[in-house]
Amino acid sequence: MTDSERLRVGIALSLFAHFLLLNEHWQVITPIxxxxxxxxxxxxxxxxxxxxxxxxxxxxxxxxxxxxxxxxNMKRKAFLQFLTEVETAIHTRRFERGTANLIGLAQCTFIIQPDGHFAAIDLQKSSGNPQLDAAALYAVRAASGVVKRPKIIGPDPIPMTVQVKYQYGLH
Structure with missing residues (x-):
């Protein structure tokens, strides 16, 4: 393609673009x-x-x-500390089944009962790897009842969602 042909194509494209913009129905938007x-x-x-x-x-x-x-404030601190300890208990039990070569993220849900045990444990979002999903559910079940629930936060069931992460070299 020669320089003059390129120039003609460029002008044609420019005219086409201007045609499209000018035929657009523009509206004036009043400011809020x-x-x-x-x-x-x-x-x-x-x-x-x-x-x-x-x-x-x-x-x-x-x-x-x-x-x-x-x-x-004491209740809030105790509640947040309790949830952090529950999450830590789950993550420390991720590799109990000898699954150190996994990589991925599984999301589990459960309800913490007044005695600290977990109920309705479920895999909410799969990692795509059945072995990793099973290991994550096992870690949640193994952490059930491990962390003592403080009396100050009350007896109401606590719904919780935890992302169990597996990564090479992560322990």
Missing amino acids: PPLTISVSLELESSAVTAAQGTGFGINNPSPEAQEQNRIA
Whole structure:
């Protein structure tokens, strides 16, 4: 193809592209008006006080509210620590069946009962390798009841989803 032929093809493509753009039905989009938020304060509220000449302030919470907040924080910490320990217990049992040559990720679901044992253990997402999936389910079953459930988090069943990861050289 010569230079003049390339130039003609380029001009033809350019004209075609301009034709397509000009025949498009363009619409003018109106901008969304800014969101206005108004906050109203009741001056009669026991939480809000008018300080002399300094504007508004919020009183310190009552001792009962502080205690409730402290207990809620303790529950939250204990709950997160418990879930971390459950996940660690599962991951430390991944290779109990001698499956150190696997690589992949299996996602398992289960419910932690009040006594710390697991119920309704299920493979939610397969790794694509039946041997890895079986090893992951075995690790979850083997970790059932191993971690002591703190009383502070209550007796409600806890649904949990864990991704059991297998990787060369990972222990």
